[in-house]
Amino acid sequence: MLFVVSVDYTAIIVATIVGTIVGMLWYGPLFGKKWMDYMARIGKPVSGKFDADAKKAMGLGLIVTLVMSYVLYLFVAVLSVDSIGKAVELGIIVWLGFTATVMANSILYEDKDKGITVIGALYYLVSFVLMTIAIVLML
Numbered sequence: 001m002l003f004v005v006s007v008d009y010t011a012i013i014v015a016t017i018v019g020t021i022v023g024m025l026w027y028g029p030l031f032g033k034k035w036m037d038y039m040a041r042i043g044k045p046v047s048g049k050f051d052a053d054a055k056k057a058m059g060l061g062l063i064v065t066l067v068m069s070y071v072l073y074l075f076v077a078v079l080s081v082d083s084i085g086k087a088v089e090l091g092i093i094v095w096l097g098f099t100a101t102v103m104a105n106s107i108l109y110e111d112k113d114k115g116i117t118v119i120g121a122l123y124y125l126v127s128f129v130l131m132t133i134a135i136v137l138m139l
Contacts, residue, residue: 011138015069091129
């Protein structure tokens, strides 16, 4: 195995909860209306109702957030991140190196909607930073 670290599953679960709460706020009261407007504009209207599709998306999203929390935990452990400042720095670096670049390429090469992409990219920035802080605070 590439990384041999002791895993604190509580820290991973707390980070997952933090990421989920950020998502609920981000795509709810903060930017939900704007995001739904962008989705309607590209022909994928969102009802805003908690139907079967929304439940499925949220369930799968929870799994994705759990995986992100685990990977962030590995970065924190391997890099010995031990302060909030370093956690913020790590969250930004992970976002910049992986998420921002991939999402920028989606706009450049796949003609993805810029509005939806920016809302999503900034969500990940905030999530990564807060999730990383949560992990560090739990250790």
